[in-house]
Amino acid sequence: MTHSSTAKAAQTVAALLLSLASSAAIAQTGAMPHPVPAPVTTPAAAQPLSPPIVIAHRGASGLRPEHTIASYTLAIEQGADFIEPDLVLTKDDVFVARHENDITGTTDVAKHPEFAARRTTKVIDGESHTGWFTEDFTLTELKTLRAVERLPKLRPGNVKYDGQFEVPTLAEVIALAKQHSVGGRVVGIYPETKHPSYFARIGHPMEARLVAELKAAGWDKPSDPVFIQSFEVDNLKRIHAMTGLRLIQLMDASGGPADHAVPSYAAMVTPEGLKAVAKYAYGIGPGLAMIENGDAPPTTLVADAHAAGLRLHPWTFRAENIFLPPSLQTGTDPAVHGRIEDAMRRYLALGIDGFFTDFPGIGVKVRNALKEK
Structure with missing residues (x-):
């Protein structure tokens, strides 16, 4: 879950720390069913959800390499309500879970001499990237790669898992969620379409394919345990019609x-802007700073969004000092864990309806403690 500006920030963080099945069938046929439109409606004025939902950002990505079955499984075991796969497409149009279509920093592709010639430079959403990209690999080829920790200096404990896990497909993530939806518990998925306009330009549109795969899994109603998210607008509007x-x-x-x-x-996020969003979306996923920037007083976004009938699921709570405001940091080492629990409590007190976190076990504990009061 990273917009282009946040991607730049992530690159800055990395530099700082360094210096210190359904999808496969669709791909075979190429046939894209067009679902009957079933528009989402939102309440005139949304009240905060009780209890708020905990969304495992890329799984339990603070404890396992992100977007792996191991990361998602741990998040489920820790009690997350939803697991979040970022979705990109392969050359043969299968959805896989990767933070970006650039897999240079999240897989061991650089160690595979058979793929050396595929290293290239592309412009994605106005930014130049050099590396290896999912759209240049078939699913079979991607399955020969193994995941690695994206922030090894920040999360050295995750490095010991490098090379152990495959790149999962959306079908595998769905199967995992369904496998653990037993005994009255429901585990949902919260997929993000990554760079949908870019993929459309290169001949790999996402919308109908995603809707078809989710419908094949039995999910197409507002009551189903799925949220679809995107930083783009027209992408969501097209999905809304499907x-x-x-x-x-x-x-x-x-x-x-x-x-x-x-x-x-x-x-x-103006009143008129939020009303426009409410015509096609159930809610918004703002960056944390849009609600409370560091230790500054909170904005009115929670109240404004609720007034427009929208829910709020802000992103992303991380435990490391570098991601926390000064008042909640512990010491000066950017990798040391600060007071993430207090950060979560701050936002929950403002009335958010859920939140993304790399540490879902902590999120569930904080949320449940407030629920019990």
């Missing part, structure tokens, strides 16, 4: 959607 599943408009404190459907994210 399914009744709940949609979440992602946004960041700076910049705007890559499809340029609106001038900026700032324009989307």
Whole structure:
């Protein structure tokens, strides 16, 4: 879950720390069913959900390499309500879970001499990237790679798992969630379409394929345990016309959607902007700073969004000092864990309806403690 501006921030963090089955069938046939539209409706004024949901950001990615079955499984074991796969497409149009289509830093592809010639430079959402990309690999080829920790200096404990896990497909993530939805418990999925306009330009549109795969899994209603999220706007509007599943408009404190459907994210959080979002989305996924920037007083976004009938699922709570405001840090080492629990409590007290975290076990503990009061 990272907008282009957040991707730049992630690169800065990395530099700082260094210096210190259904999808396969569709791919075979190429046939894309067009589901009957079932638009989502939102309440005139949304009240905060009780209890708020805990969304495992890329799984339990603070404890296992992100977007692996091991990471998702641990998140489920820790009590997460939803697991979040970021979705990109392969050359043969199968959805796989990767933070980006650039897999240079999240797999061991650089160690595979048979793929050396596929290293290339591409411009994605206006930014130049050099590396290896999922759209240049078939699923069979991707399955020969193994996941590695994206932030090894920040999360050295995850490095010991490098090379152990495959790149999972969306079908495998769905199967995992269903496998653990037993005994009255329901584990949901919270997929994000990554760079949908880019993939459409290169001949790999996402929307109908995603809706079809989720419908094949039995999910197409607002009551089903699925949220679909995107930083882009037109992508979500097209999906809105195809399914009744709940949609979440992602946004960041700076910049705007890559499809340029609106001038900026700032324009989307005005009262009129939020009303426009509520016409196609169930809620918004703002960056944490849009609600409370560090130790500054909170904004009015929670109240404004609820007034427009929207839920809020902000992203992303991480335990490391570098991701926490100064008042909640422990010492000066950017990798040391600070007071993430207090950060979560701050936002829950403001009335958010759920939240993303790399440490879902902590999130569930904090949420449940408040629920019991």
